[in-house]
Amino acid sequence: MKKISKIILADDHDVVKHGVEAIILQNISNPEIIKVASTNELRNQLLAHKNIDLVILDIKMPGGNTVDIVKDIKSNYEDTKILMYSAHDEPQYAVNFIRNGADGYLSKSQPLHKIALAIKVLENGKRFIDETFDVDLINKMGENDLSLSNLxxxxxxxxxxxxxxxxxxxxxxxxxxxxxxxxxxxxxxxxxxxxxxxxxxxxxxxxxxxxxxxx
Structure with a gap:
């Protein structure tokens, strides 16, 4: 199990970052938290700080395509986990990001304490998808069927x-x-x-x- 302690929060809404930061501080001992508001800032911080354990990433960020960001992180920082934090509850979004390398997907409609649960799941090397989604459906959609995300x-x-x-x-x-x-x-x-x-x-x-x- 790889302990998660060095985290980037990537969201362009300060209230979201502050809420997530508060939950992390309550559940992780002495975490290092870096907050960014755009994809450009995220790229810069990834370059500046080695060994980032986790990026908590809003799916719509100023400055670039977040799917491309996910692919770049997985290509260049393979040990860095990515948790998508999204205002969209539709399973197609979860499928699209999971297929492109994200390690987890959590809806912002879920209670904030789910952030702590997601981090624990990722620490144990497992994928996290919140309970609002049918995980079996997402697994199926992400493979060889003819869902929109594949078409x-x-x-x-x-x-x-x-x-x-x-x-x-x-x-x-x-x-x-x-x-x-x-x-x-x-x-x-x-x-x-x-x-x-x-x-x-x-x-x-x-x-x-x-x-x-x-x-």
């Missing part, structure tokens, strides 16, 4: 989730810093992959994790 690229899935949130192409282009024409291209590609020709169908597909049967 779509990360960017396609990201755009689909924003469309399901009611965002327009212009809203999405602003949020993801993409050209409107690029968003339109992604949207067309998603529709082709899912064999859907309207926005209502896309929203329904996202919400029900619509699966395309192999031809």
């Amino acid at each position: 779509l690229s990360h960017r396609e899935f990201q755009i689909l989730s924003l469309l399901a949130d009611g965002k327009s192409n212009i809203d999405i282009s602003d949020e993801l810093n993409l050209q409107k024409s690029t968003v339109s291209t992604y949207k067309k590609r998603i529709m082709q992959k899912l064999n859907i020709d309207n926005n209502i169908g896309l929203v329904d597909a996202y919400r029900t994790d619509f699966k395309i049967k192999a031809s």
